[in-house]
Amino acid sequence: MRLSLEPSLDASDYRFVHRVRPRFAETDAMGIIHHGAYPVYLEEARAALIAAAGHPYTAVRRDGVDFAVLELYVRHRRPLHFDDPVDLHLAVGAVTRTTFQVAYLLTVGGETRATAVTVHGAVDGAGRPARLPGWVAEVDGTG
Amino acid sequence: MRLSLEPSLDASDYRFVHRVRPRFAETDAMGIIHHGAYPVYLEEARAALIAAAGHPYTAVRRDGVDFAVLELYVRHRRPLHFDDPVDLHLAVGAVTRTTFQVAYLLTVGGETRATAVTVHGAVDGAGRPARLPGWVAEVDGTG
Amino acid sequence: MRLSLEPSLDASDYRFVHRVRPRFAETDAMGIIHHGAYPVYLEEARAALIAAAGHPYTAVRRDGVDFAVLELYVRHRRPLHFDDPVDLHLAVGAVTRTTFQVAYLLTVGGETRATAVTVHGAVDGAGRPARLPGWVAEVDGTG
Amino acid sequence: MRLSLEPSLDASDYRFVHRVRPRFAETDAMGIIHHGAYPVYLEEARAALIAAAGHPYTAVRRDGVDFAVLELYVRHRRPLHFDDPVDLHLAVGAVTRTTFQVAYLLTVGGETRATAVTVHGAVDGAGRPARLPGWVAEVDGTG
Numbered sequence: 001m002r003l004s005l006e007p008s009l010d011a012s013d014y015r016f017v018h019r020v021r022p023r024f025a026e027t028d029a030m031g032i033i034h035h036g037a038y039p040v041y042l043e044e045a046r047a048a049l050i051a052a053a054g055h056p057y058t059a060v061r062r063d064g065v066d067f068a069v070l071e072l073y074v075r076h077r078r079p080l081h082f083d084d085p086v087d088l089h090l091a092v093g094a095v096t097r098t099t100f101q102v103a104y105l106l107t108v109g110g111e112t113r114a115t116a117v118t119v120h121g122a123v124d125g126a127g128r129p130a131r132l133p134g135w136v137a138e139v140d141g142t143g
Numbered sequence: 144m145r146l147s148l149e150p151s152l153d154a155s156d157y158r159f160v161h162r163v164r165p166r167f168a169e170t171d172a173m174g175i176i177h178h179g180a181y182p183v184y185l186e187e188a189r190a191a192l193i194a195a196a197g198h199p200y201t202a203v204r205r206d207g208v209d210f211a212v213l214e215l216y217v218r219h220r221r222p223l224h225f226d227d228p229v230d231l232h233l234a235v236g237a238v239t240r241t242t243f244q245v246a247y248l249l250t251v252g253g254e255t256r257a258t259a260v261t262v263h264g265a266v267d268g269a270g271r272p273a274r275l276p277g278w279v280a281e282v283d284g285t286g
Numbered sequence: 287m288r289l290s291l292e293p294s295l296d297a298s299d300y301r302f303v304h305r306v307r308p309r310f311a312e313t314d315a316m317g318i319i320h321h322g323a324y325p326v327y328l329e330e331a332r333a334a335l336i337a338a339a340g341h342p343y344t345a346v347r348r349d350g351v352d353f354a355v356l357e358l359y360v361r362h363r364r365p366l367h368f369d370d371p372v373d374l375h376l377a378v379g380a381v382t383r384t385t386f387q388v389a390y391l392l393t394v395g396g397e398t399r400a401t402a403v404t405v406h407g408a409v410d411g412a413g414r415p416a417r418l419p420g421w422v423a424e425v426d427g428t429g
Numbered sequence: 430m431r432l433s434l435e436p437s438l439d440a441s442d443y444r445f446v447h448r449v450r451p452r453f454a455e456t457d458a459m460g461i462i463h464h465g466a467y468p469v470y471l472e473e474a475r476a477a478l479i480a481a482a483g484h485p486y487t488a489v490r491r492d493g494v495d496f497a498v499l500e501l502y503v504r505h506r507r508p509l510h511f512d513d514p515v516d517l518h519l520a521v522g523a524v525t526r527t528t529f530q531v532a533y534l535l536t537v538g539g540e541t542r543a544t545a546v547t548v549h550g551a552v553d554g555a556g557r558p559a560r561l562p563g564w565v566a567e568v569d570g571t572g
Contacts, residue, residue: 001504024333024343025179025326029170029225029490030556035498036168036472039465040311047310047369057310058369061458069464073502075430079556082172083333083344127459127508144361167476167486168469172347173413178355179325183454186322190453190512200453201512204315212321216359218287222413226476226487270316270365311465313458315511322454368458 003071005093007103007115014089014105016052018045024082032079039072042104042116045088049102053139064125065133070099071119077112084108095137098122098129146214148236150246150258157232157248159195161188167225175222182215185247185259188231192245196282207268208276213242214262220255227251238280241265241272289357291379293389293401300375300391302338304331310368318365325358328390328402331374335388339425350411351419356385357405363398370394381423384408384415432500434522436532436544443518443534445481447474453511461508468501471533471545474517478531482568493554494562499528500548506541513537524566527551527558 008014026037047057060067080086087107094101104116124130151157163184171177190200203210223229230250237244247259267273294300306327314320333343346353366372373393380387390402410416437443455466476486489496509515516536523530533545553559 003502023326023330024171025177025329027172028167029172029174030495030497031172032556034168035501036465036468039468040309043311043465044309056369066459068459069505071502071504072464073432073500075500076498083342127461146359166469166473168472173352173354175413178358179322179329182322182325183452186454187452199512209316211316212362214359214361215321216289216357218357219355226485270318310457311463314453315456315458315460317458320454 001071002099002119003073003101003117005101005103005117007105007117009105009112009115011087011089011105011107011110014091016049016090018048018088018090020044020086020088021083022080022086027082032081035074035076038074038114038116041086041088041106042072042102042118045090045104046102046118049090049092050139053135055135060133063133065130066123067120068123068127069118070121072116074114074116076114080106080108080113086113092136092139095132098132100132100136144214145242145262146216146244146260148244148246148260150248150260152248152255152258154230154232154248154250154253157234159192159233161191161231161233163187163229163231164226165223165229170225175224178217178219181217181257181259184229184231184249185215185245185261188233188247189245189261192233192235193282196278198278203276206276208273209266210263211266211270212261213264215259216261217257217259219257223249223251223256229256235279235282238275241275243275243279287357288385288405289359289387289403291387291389291403293391293403295391295398295401297373297375297391297393297396300377302335302376304334304374304376306330306372306374307369308366308372313368318367321360321362324360324400324402327372327374327392328358328388328404331376331390332388332404335376335378336425339421341421346419349419351416352409353406354409354413355404356407358402359404360400360402362400366392366394366399372399378422378425381418384418386418386422430500431528431548432502432530432546434530434532434546436534436546438534438541438544440516440518440534440536440539443520445478445519447477447517447519449473449515449517450512451509451515456511461510464503464505467503467543467545470515470517470535471501471531471547474519474533475531475547478519478521479568482564484564489562492562494559495552496549497552497556498547499550501545503543503545505543509535509537509542515542521565521568524561527561529561529565
């Protein structure tokens with residue numbers, strides 16, 4: 001297990017925020033957002049983060065690099081509901097030559113709903129491990 | 144609109160059947176299976192149909208052919224629920240040099256739940272219209 | 287088949303527009319947005335339309351009404367790709383005492399990608415057909 | 430973090446196995462199964478496990494109990510592809526009065542693809558923590 005970041009519950013510890021509105025299609029018969037939707041929200045927020053850093057994902061992929069998901073951890077504290085204004089707070093950390101991690105805090109109206117961590121590895125077009133582009137270390141989301 | 148097949152409500156008019164068990168993740172806050180899951184069920188059944196005809200989809204794609212979805216129509220008659228044993232009855236029809244259609248009847252315990260039709264066009268690796276492989280005309284599901 | 291609207295290809299024929307950015311999770315191995323994502327985009331746009339008309343979906347459901355999807359038709363003209371700025375143009379029509387239809391035009395940078403029609407029926411909390419709330423007739427999206 | 434199980438890489442350490450065939454809709458533009466599909470596979474296998482233990486999920490829910498997902502961890506070792514015969518091996522562990530964990534090993538043809546752990550808490554119809562039904566301790570998948 002490479003996963004090492006511990007997501008802070010304090011939104012001010014994060015430097016990037018992205019809002020998602022859960023879709024009705026993502027609700028389940030318990031009346032809440034199904035946990036299977038969270039990895040997709042995390043990915044959308046991550047793509048927004050690297051785009052905001054000047055590296056749209058389509059450009060990254062055109063350069064022959066992909067950021068494979070190596071590990072994913074989500075802790076559900078309170079459920080999300082349809083159309084909640086969900087703020088995903090992101091911070092990049094634990095950057096190595098080939099991997100990086102992202103910590104996430106999900107809040108609605110300032111109230112904590114979930115935390116998460118993902119670990120990513122750079123891979124080339126054939127899916128082989130590759131060196132992380134230098135700019136990733138700059139997208140630290142924490143300063 | 145190319146779509147022309149009219150799905151029969153009589154299961155004996157179909158020659159191929161594929162069973163799907165709706166997942167809990169596919170339920171929604173109304174307590175039923177979300178309509179967004181149906182195109183995925185149709186596709187799974189279609190892949191099973193052409194695999195049963197000796198043409199697994201991975202082999203078809205390796206041959207440089209894809210069957211793009213040109214049109215999709217679904218009529219919901221009664222809802223599906225989590226874990227229902229859903230029988231999808233399929234029949235191929237309206238085959239042209241570049242396109243074909245599939246009619247679907249969805250039943251649970253013999254009771255009609257939905258009907259559907261999809262229209263497909265052969266495309267090459269670059270997404271350009273291509274000639275339909277000859278074997279498609281044989282997968283008629285009706286005789 | 288109740289479906290009767292014929293979606294115009296002229297965006298100026300629609301009065302409501304909603305933008306969606308396809309997610310990477312919605313791409314498929316053909317490199318395009320999977321057709322299974324379209325019903326979800328349509329629903330998101332529809333929820334935005336009725337919210338803009340002063341009737342957020344959560345309020346509608348609290349009133350004990352749901353708009354079940356009776357029929358869905360999508361015609362794919364050109365594919366969508368990850369992160370495309372997709373404009374969904376909507377128009378309500380064919381309103382009866384218990385049903386209404388929505389026509390959709392999907393464009394990217396003014397270029398047509400798909401058209402669609404959905405037919406909806408009002409149902410009560412138990413899923414039985416119900417009378418359409420009066421305000422639906424006003425949400426005509428066309429004037 | 431409650432998550433404490435460490436999934437074995439030896440399939441013989443698990444007592445229950447459930448097979449899933451990844452759908453084409455679950456592929457992404459990298460040509461592999463999107464990581465967002467894994468939580469759904471885990472849930473399908475979990476439902477199969479408790480059904481095999483004589484407690485179909487619909488019956489469990491009818492009894493007013495739900496097993497909320499509190500935590501989810503997935504480690505991706507090698508990708509899955511469309512239509513792979515994926516064997517999910519499951520073992521229940523770390524059972525407390527209100528929570529239990531499930532460890533997962535995903536293999537294709539005996540080759541490890543991923544491991545995962547989920548942590549679940551019993552909740553009543555209103556989403557409040559509840560006592561775990563006694564039978565959960567018996568579904569240990571390891572004895």
